[in-house]
Amino acid sequence: MIAAAPPVKPDLLQLTLAMGDSDLILSQRLGAWCGHGPVLEEDLALANVALDLLGQARMWLSLHAEREGRNRTEDDLAFLRDAGAFRNLLLVEQPNGDYAFTMARQFYFDAWHKLALEQLALSDDASVAAIAAKAAKEVAYHLRRSRDWVVRLGDGTAESHRRMQTAVDALWPFTGEMFDEYFNHLRPAWQAEVEATLQAATVTVPRDAWMHRGGRQGIHTEKLGPLLAEMQFLQRAYPNSTW
């Protein structure tokens, strides 16, 4: 657990949107694996992680909708906003790639997500603390799994090792913005988790490099648009449709 208070007090509207959007977008990415997993167990596991994240996204976005008082619902937020209004991390909108890529992305995110939620569980806002405490229990399972996969592929065959190293390197520049603003002080704990895991995976830890930023400001990579087009199609084409 993180004992120290965060240096910057989070703006609750920004925070709930940022947490909900990252959960939602990653859930959508993982959902695309359904039916395509390398083995049945992996298919089930990815779908379950995607479901957890979707459930968490719903809680954050519902809370956001309630607090902003603009008469919007979680569904309005998910299906009727354009890319520029999303506040998810650039990391989670990156495409699935191969399995090493999906697992490296998941590991970087899970390691951050767990720390972030443990911190938010100490929030003096009761709703934020309750959602975070609940989500943290689930994310502990997610992290255990993605960590195992990074080690398994990194310390596997020459081919799986090569792919994991490639994925870890390619995604590294998207990890910097996770620690902007109020999550700044989580960086050392995250770095320690990543270094220990990559070492066990016999994968070289990427050196500090230039980092992409913009997710928190709504400046996204070109990867987000097509994802939203697919996710939002039904509500856009048939407004207010329900089943």
Next chain:
Amino acid sequence: MVSQMVDVQQVWSWLEAVPDPEIPAVSVVDLGIVRDVNWQGKELVVTVTPTYSGCPATTVIGRDIVAALRSHGLNDVRLETRLSPPWSSEWVSAKGREQLRQFGIASGPAPVCPRCGAAQTERLSQFGSTPCKALYRCQSCREPFDYFKPF
């Protein structure tokens, strides 16, 4: 219409007959999902704590609870969701654990084979057919089984 307020103990016993939609062998009470039942004026408030955020059964559980109470004449029922403290597998009752075992699902601190009782088991997948379960295999009778994860 029920003109008088029904005793909450009576309501609890009705709820003990409401099965979980995904594990129908166990009731929503024995799974620890129903946390509180009380009257607020003329309205009966049932407080539930969802198991996993991603549990697709949560909405159905709420609907089943309201429908069950309505069948007993209670029409003024409000569902409240309580997130804190988060649901824990330790809230599953002893009766619920036994029902899970008979249904072929292991639970508790360690996965013991629900069929032959062997303690030697291996994990096949951390996630099983639902978020709350992992998939194991017994090393004695070789049968695969679900394990209700400690959570």
